[in-house]
Amino acid sequence: MDSSKFGWVIIIWMLSVYVGCHGETNITAEPGQNVTLPCRAPNSSENLVLLWTRPDLGPDYVFVYRDNQPDPDSQHPSFRERVELKDSQMKDGDVSVTLKDVTFTDTGTYECRVTQSQIKRKKRAPEPDLISTVHLRVSAGECVFV
Template sequence: MWNGQLSLYIVEATFAEIGTYECHVAQTGTNNSKAAILKTKPINTLNLTMEPMKVFAAPGEIAILPCEVPNKESIGAVMWTRSVLNLEKELFYQSNASDPSTQPPHYANRVRLMYTDMQKGKLTLFLYGTTFDDDGTYECHVTQVGTNNSKAAILKTTPIKSIKLTIVPVPEGFEIDQRLEACDPATFFQPLVFAMGATVVIIGILKYCVCWHKAAPCIAKLLIKE
């Protein structure tokens, strides 16, 4: 602190950290108690906001909505919701004490967690067979073991992750498989390796022909002498 560097770092921030932050300072020789320093005028005030993470997917693809519990505490229940017209609609719910609940008809058999063991803190959700109706903001809510894990209670918690999912149209005649193949490095390097191999072969043939042309007269003379 003696260098005057008082910047604060919030590691793995979540939406629970959104708010107004103030930096208070007490000088040497003054009352440095917490009560006294809180009465001082802040030297800096900041408003912390967070934008939803943006995820894009094409129709028919699998949308991956990442979510991870920062402190890796024991998870009692997880719920994914989708905000539609300021209403929270249940998308997926799972508790350690029960099997995953039934999803709304639109999401039935289309969603699952990446991992079955919630205790690892990995709560990433897979959304299969995306359509344009899946556009929207998705939130990941979590409760800890020993707390109220009811759906009503978990909806009141602050989401630890907010994701804006956008379904983008695929150009006509441009299939998903073609897009994925275009991202495969092997698709680019295979023709390059073939061309390099063919070049080496051609150079070898040319060298052989040149050497044979130079050696042919000598071989002919030896055959005549014999």
């Protein structure tokens, strides 16, 4: 490979590492495990609205936090009582959530969105800022035959 092509390969690799390390995460889990979906938002929790979405699920959310509390009424039914804030105090802007007892159907792309403004309770408003993206893959562990 000549040096100019090698240079481009290095640049593309560095960009992919940068993008992967800043805002995108890949997680693999086995069915039944609890998984933390990481996200770090601005430190201020005043008027914080946190939306965890999975774009393929339509208008319902994976997790919603507004008015200083979770809002289960806006959650997709498959996530009710299975998602909670990792740190209820959201110290240092940690708005990660824990997804309990994952199943194969939880495989997908999750987006963490945060805004400091109010969003009307029942109406889907324009999307807040995308903070991080998590690609979750739930698969059975490898079998070992003896």
